Amino acid sequence: MRNLFFRSASPSPSNSPSRSTIPPSSPRHSFSDSLMEENIEIAQTLIMKWDSSDASSYTKLTSLFYDNRQEAKLYLKCVRDLQSAMHHFVNSPDSSAEKLITAQTLMQTAMKRLEKEFYQILSDNRENLDAETVSSSRSSESRASPPRTPTRSSVSDLESESEDESTFLEGEQIATIPMEDLKSIADCMISAGYGKECVKIYKIIRKSIVDEGLYHLGVEKLSLSQVQKMNWNVLETKIKYWLNAVKVAVKNLFYGERMLCHYVFSASNSVRESCFSEISKEAAMTLFGFPELVAKCKKSPEKMFRTLDLYQAISDLWPEIESIFSFESSSAVRSLGVNSLIKLGEAVRTMLEDFEAAIQKDHSKTAVPAGGVHPLTRYVMNYITFLTDYTEILADIFADYPLTLQTPLPEAYFGCYDVDESPISVRIAWLVLVLLCKLDGKAELYKDVALSYLFLANNLQYVVAKVRNSNLKYLLGDYWVGKHESKVKQYADNYERMGWSKVYASLPENPTAEISSDQAKKYFKQFNAAFEEAYKKQSSWVVTDPKLRDELKVAVAKKLVPAYREFYEKHRVGLRRECGVDSLVRYAPENLDNYLSDLLYGASGAGSVSSSFSTSCSNSQGL
Structure with missing residues (x-):
């Protein structure tokens, strides 16, 4: 710097006619020089007031942006004016090196102060700058006002600053003010060439917040061997946690972090990209790596639906994932998401094949x-x-x-x-x-x-x-x-x-045909034996569908009861006076429906023929 700004006078030619006649003059002192010197003096007063290097200064324990917001904005303006003065003296051939050195020293002091303020705002607003609050805050601002020019500083001229501050305090959420302050400081430090210090602080604090957020969502970093050794019930519980976590992580945590990063470092695309990628990459790899680990575990049909849930969660969120991690430096996150979908798809296809094979290989020999x-x-x-x-x-x-x-x-x-x-x-x-x-x-x-x-x-x-x-x-x-x-x-x-063919066949083809008493007795005996055999056999059978059960009973009753009634009424008079007719004619036609209604409920719901004999016999004795 000394070589640059302490210039030696160039000798004039010996034949110059003015050398002996024009006396030496001092360097030209322009109006611009005076204005820039004044900027340095004003900046020096305010910057040294808030110099935190003095151990006895109260400024070490207070915050410029919390204690006096109006003065904080003036501080940033002084830094910009100081930077303008430095540019002026660098480009001026007659500039004073002493003034430039003074400005440079003041700039370093100011940057240390802003670095401290940046750290303090980030640390004190960990809760206020959570992803959900940031997302809603930026959304509400975009609805309430026209978009800001990305490269414009959030600190406007002093004439409009008080109006802006009032608007934020009244209309914006609690996250807006620290976000504006962070952006103002970041713009100022990056413009002054101190972006590296600013970015380092931001990455450390925000990465810890993202990692902590993912931890509170129940997502932990696991290895393949850990997942493979897990009992399925334990792994299924972790999958449930992950399914809930991934929606919050993508739509709030990563989305909000990208919005905050995009806003604070809007002055530099490269800084914005590198910040967000380094802050989110590790957490995102942990989040999107879990489904791939599950897909690599031993496959079985009962794991099908959780595997599909994982696939669907990533698939549904893919537009947001692709948008949030659109930077080239975040390509590993996108690749991991795609690879998880591929592995999950392979697992689903394998499990469906195994499911089909399990059906075909079922060799159980026990009848239901x-x-x-x-x-x-x-x-x-x-x-x-x-x-x-x-x-x-x-x-x-x-x-x-x-x-x-x-x-x-x-x-x-x-x-x-x-x-x-x-x-x-x-x-x-x-x-x-x-x-x-x-x-x-x-x-x-x-x-x-x-x-x-x-x-x-x-x-x-x-x-x-x-x-x-x-x-x-x-x-x-x-x-x-x-x-x-x-x-x-x-x-x-x-x-x-x-099931009922023998019962149907036990009655004559023409129930009303004239037959002898002996033949009538024979048919009654045949019917009793066939009906009781069918009833006893089917008393434990079951039809689980109520509609189908009723349809089957109606079908049997339509064929059986009318034929039996015709036969019964035709021959009951001739058999009325014969001895033992009660044991021969056991069933009245109107009772057959009762017996049939007891069927097809299974053993617990079936009726009993023997238990119904008394009703039939009592009806028969009245013939």
């Missing part, structure tokens, strides 16, 4: 008591129904992975949609088909053919009801539902025919 709904049916259909809540996500995951089968699916498994454009519909239809084929095999476990058909009717009715009453109906379509409802009806008809 009473022909009810098989646990496999309930499990598979509930699982598939839950899958439909993720239709859009599954479509994204399987977009480039069409289902390849040895043979095409039967036409009955598709609705009114284009198969080529509905890969998820195809996969769901295929899983249902795998289940129904498995149920066909399990029906063979029943020794009674009628019970086999009842089992198939129960299970297919359960499947159809699940489809009709869930989002599955939009994937499989009305055509699919109609086809399988017809199949349920077919199974029900087969049950009714097989």
Whole structure:
């Protein structure tokens, strides 16, 4: 600096005519020089007043921006004026090096003071400058006033400062004032060439706030081995915490931090980018690295839905993630998010394949008591129904992975949609088909053919009801539902025919035909034996669907009761006086409906033929 500003006079040529006639003169002192010197003097008075290097000064314990805000703004103006004076003397050939050195010393003192103020504002406003408050504060300001020019200092000329301050105090939230102060100091320090000191303080304090915020959201840094060793219940709990945390972290924590960084360092794009990236990168990598760790764990069908939740959370937030971490220095965060989606998608595809394999490999040989709904049916259909809540996500995951089968699916498994454009519909239809084929095999476990058909009717009715009453109906379509409802009806008809054929056959083809008394007795005996056998056998059978149960009872009653009534009324007069008629004619026609109504509720709801004998006999004795 001394070499730059202490210049030696250049010798004049010996033949110069003026050398002996013009006396030496002092350097020119212009009006600009006087103005700049005055700026230095004014700045010196205020800067030295707030010089914190003096241990005895009260300024070490007070804040310029808290104690006297008007003076703080004047302080920043003095620094700008001091900077202008330095530029003037640097570019002036006749400048005084002493003045420049004085200005430089004052500038260093001022920067130390502003550095202290910057740190104190950041430290004292940790709670006020939380991400949510910052976000709402900036949003309210953008609605209330036109956008600010990014490079303009937030401290305007003194004539308008009091008006601005009043507006902030009355209309803005509590975060606005410290944000304005931080921006003013940052603009001033960066402009003076002291941005490095300012940025260092900002990064240290704000990074600790971001890390602390993520910790309070329940997100912790885990290794792959730690995640793999976790019990699933523990890991699922951490996934739940993460799902709640990621929304807050993206929409508030990182978004608010970027807005604050963007605002405070609006004077420099490079500073703004480097600050935000260094503050948020570690926390963001911890947050978005967790789903990838989960995806790498051992896969099983019960983990499917939490894996889909993780995928959906990142997918839904991706526009915000991509926008917040749009800087080139944040590309690692974006790459990690994309990689987590890829790994989660691979995990989902593997688990769905394992789910299908588990259905096909089910080799349980125990028939479900009473022909009810098989646990496999309930499990598979509930699982598939839950899958439909993720239709859009599954479509994204399987977009480039069409289902390849040895043979095409039967036409009955598709609705009114284009198969080529509905890969998820195809996969769901295929899983249902795998289940129904498995149920066909399990029906063979029943020794009674009628019970086999009842089992198939129960299970297919359960499947159809699940489809009709869930989002599955939009994937499989009305055509699919109609086809399988017809199949349920077919199974029900087969049950009714097989289960009651002997009872129907125990009566004569023409119930009103003239027959002998002995023949009538024979038919009554046949009917009693067939009906009691069927009733006893089916008293423990069950139909879980109320509508299907009523339809089956009505079908049996329509065929059985009218025929029996005609036969009963035709031959009751001839048998009235014979001995033992009470034991022979056991059932009055009006009582058959009562017996049938007890059926198909299972063992707990079934009635008993023997317990109803007294009612029938008492009715018969009155004939």
